[in-house]
Amino acid sequence: MSEISSADRIVLVTGVDQRLGYATAERLVADGATVILHAQDKELADAALERLVAGGAQARRLRMVHADFRHLSEVDELATMLTATVPRLDALINAASVPGPQRRWHTVDGVESTLQINYLAPQRLTMALAPAVAAAQGRVVTVSSRLHVGGTIEYSDLDRNRGIYTPMAVYAQSKLALTMFTRSLAETGPAGLTAISVSPADFEIDMPQLRSHASAPVDSAADLLAVLSSSSTPVRNGGYYEGAELARPAALVRNSRARVRLASLSLRLPQAA
DSSP states (O other), X not given: OOOOOTTSOEEEESOTTSHHHHHHHHHHHHTTOEEEEEESSHHHHHHHHHHHHHTXXXXXXXXXXXXXXXXXXXXXXXXXXXXXXXXXXXXXEEOXXXXXXXXXXXXXTSSBHHHIIXXXXXXXXXXXXXHHHHHTTOEEEEEOOGGGGGOOOOTTOTTOSSSOOOHHHHHHHHHHHHHHHHHHHHHHSOTTOEEEEEEOSSSOTTOGGGXXXXXXXXXXXXXXXXXXXXXXXXXXXXXXXXXTEEEOOOHHXXXXXXXXXXXXXXXXXXXXX
């Protein structure tokens, strides 16, 4: 990755190979930010870069990175590279996400795939980059879902191997875990860092089967993420937002003991799942 000017506002957006991440990166670079584009592999990162440049984005404001969230070793390698090359990060937008698959499957790390991709991978990346965000008095904006309110954390059966498996249940669990982590990050992370969760649209972006139109536009959701990532936009640290409005999250998000238990389990998750 080429050197980034310290004069630029620097934002990392994960999941630019997906619609929401791409639209968010497009909005940010149009606003003059330097955007680090994360995709699952180099080919997808290159494709996103080419599309953005073809659409008028300034190439000098775009940097490509890639890591497959199904492989925690790649997440750790990306984190190591970024901490060495990006000492200051104005915002991290965790937009990478997948729906729950119809059938349960585990990653090479032994973790149920939805939980790893939607929670464990962004959690590890965010923790590694938190000092760089704090150095810029910056923000972590994490894409949650209204469905997290109906989710549960099955601490002893995270992959739903013994219980009933449904795509909705594992998806809601992953978003609940991510929202719990974001609240904890706001409370216990380094000084100067602000962290919020947001369900950015009035429809479920990851689950077209729940929408009346599978190709619902994401431009307004991307605009919201870009606005919320700016330190000039007032937010409540640790807050959960539905659209631009502060909302009440699930009870487990507000439960500090439950969040500590999740954090402890997450350290052992590849072995415990």
